Amino acid sequence: MSAGRDDVVLQTHGLVKRFGGITATNKVSLTIRRGARHALIGPNGAGKTTLINQLTGVLAPSEGRVVLCGRDITTLTPHKRVALGLVRTFQINQLFNSLTPLQSLALAVAGRRGSAHRWWAAMGSDLGLATECEQLLVQFRLTDFADRATSELPYGKRRLLEIALAVAQKPSVLLLDEPAAGVPGAERADILATVAALPDEVSVVLIEHDMDLVFSFARSMTVLVNGTVLTEGTPEQIAADPQVRAVYLGDSRAGGSPAASSQAQDFAPLRRAQYHG
Ligand SMILES: Nc1ncnc2c1ncn2[C@@H]1O[C@H](COP(=O)(O)OP(=O)(O)OP(=O)(O)O)[C@@H](O)[C@H]1O
Ligand SMILES: [Mg+2]
Known part of the structure; x- marks a missing residue:
């Protein structure tokens, strides 16, 4: 894969967000x-x-621009951004809780295709819709849970369903x-492995505190501080x-903040990655 300009899918230019006296993002430029x-x-x-x-349009920047596939989307609504291909996971709401994973996926796929008003009828007659739902269930290892009430799914499976609905x-x-937040041990790695296995057409930006997961998943990284x-x-x-070591170890000689030293336990994989990398 070449690394030319044509490969850029998402870019931010000098994003600033102020909340009163707090500057939450300060001239953040990402590619x-x-x-x-x-x-x-x-x-x-x-x-x-x-x-x-x-990025998603939930907050308007104080300054700066967001560009998706060459198009300035800074002022577009969240809904329009989703239609253009910029999607975040959404927490499963009450509606989805009362549906099964298969029904939720059928609704999501039919919605994308503009046939949400007759999504359930389409499940029976539209082979493409049924096939796509089936593939998503397999891809996200939800097949065994396809017909259960979403409210009864184990937490890790709910998180997988959230990602499947976004995909x-x-x-x-x-x-x-933080797609694996609150998910127990081994399942966390499963969730990230599933995301990592998505095709190249899906570019992924992940926020995660667990450095084991971060370093097994990421091929590139941005470190944000203050x-x-x-x-x-x-x-x-x-x-x-x-x-980075200073930030995560709170090493004052290198300018690390004392607040960050409380996260020093997160740093162990960073050390390992360094030794093995
Ligand atoms: N709606 C808001 N109003 C006022 N201040 C806010 C608001 N949202 C975030 N902040 C402040 O902006 C800063 C950045 O917060 P943000 O939630 O983006 O951090 P984060 O990196 O996601 O942290 P975490 O790892 O804890 O999730 C913090 O100082 C936070 O208190
Ligand atoms: Mg956060």
Whole structure:
């Protein structure tokens, strides 16, 4: 894959978001390329979620621009951005809770195809719709749970369904804000492995605090601190970066903040990645 301009799917130019006196993102410029497995990391309050909210259109930036596949989308509604292929996971709401995963997926796929008003009838007659739902169930290992009430699914399966519903929108960029949060041990890695296995047509931006997951998933990373991009690079470059070490270890000699030292336990995989990388 070449790394030319044509590969760029999502770009931000100097995104600033102010909340009163707080600058939550400070001139953040990001470039996401086709097929990206990009992690956005940084301490609590770094501005990661605020950045994602500006990408999706939930928050209007104070300054700066968002460009999707060459088109300026800074002022578009969240709904229009989804239609253009910029999709985030949405937490399963009450409606989806009362449906089965198969029904939820059928609704999502039919909605994308503009036939949501007759989605359930279409399940019986539209082979394409049924096949696509079946594929999503297999891809996200939900087949055994397809006909259960979503409210009864194990938590890890609910998170997988959330991602499957986002993928049903056929995103060119998928934004995941802590998709494995609250999911127990081994299942966490399963969720990220499923996302990593998506085709190159889906570029992924992941926010995650668990460095084991981050380093097994990401091929590129941005480190955000106090709303500002501290550095970007490959996982190997990030793991070896003294500034990043300072932030995660709270090493005052290198300018790390004391607040970040409470997250020092997160740093162990970073050390491992460095030794093995
Ligand atoms: N709606 C809001 N109004 C005021 N301040 C906000 C708002 N949303 C976020 N902030 C502030 O902006 C800063 C960045 O918050 P944000 O939630 O983006 O951080 P984060 O990197 O996602 O943190 P975490 O890892 O804890 O999820 C914080 O200081 C937060 O208190
Ligand atoms: Mg957050």
